Amino acid sequence: MKKILLLLFIGFTSLLTAQTSTVALSDIRNYIGKTVTVCEKVKSTFKTQEHEHSFLNFGDVYPYQQLTVVIKKKHLKNFNYVPVTHLAGKTICVSGEVYLYKGKPQLRVKRENQVVEGS
Template sequence: MKKLLIFLIIVTASTFKTLAQQKPEQYNVNQFIKHVGKKITLCETVYSFKILSDTVTMLNMGGDYPNQRFTVVVSGKEIQLNYDDLKGKHICVTGDTSMYKKQPEMLIYHENQIQFK
């Protein structure tokens, strides 16, 4: 019985360790280029935004366009945000990184990819 209990504890501990490792790591924007194509978390202040359509909005992070540090592209109707309330707020976003016209960009599709700080 002791062996079974020890076995279950080891299995449970390794499962939690594996799940914790799958969480995206948090980086600063200076490390962005090294992680293009990967899912990461970046935290920055929302300076401005541009609504392109009812399904695409661009958030300029860390500065106003065209001097933003990176852009968050919010895509899809599932995300219901009050963009006026986001201006000036420090948020963390988790998503896939890419470069668009030599500018860092992150794509998000779900509200759970945004955390308010």
């Protein structure tokens, strides 16, 4: 059932935006400035004390991650759960624009519907 939901999400996001494509984590650096969907296991999470931003790391734990999903404090109100605890260790699909921060790829999430849980 979860795999079906992931496939439906990927298909649905593809229909909504012709510019969105599902990409492999290993290829993420080729998509800077593009809107993509990435499906991967969350390897580690972190919430800053100062700004209360949430971070989900894919590929490996920080600081060796291949991609960091960033959810700013002001956007946490758009979630029905606490992302850093609820999504830790789960496989998820996340959609958004890829950008570089200090040489590392990041993807900003503003709404819960940008994230679909797999397992």
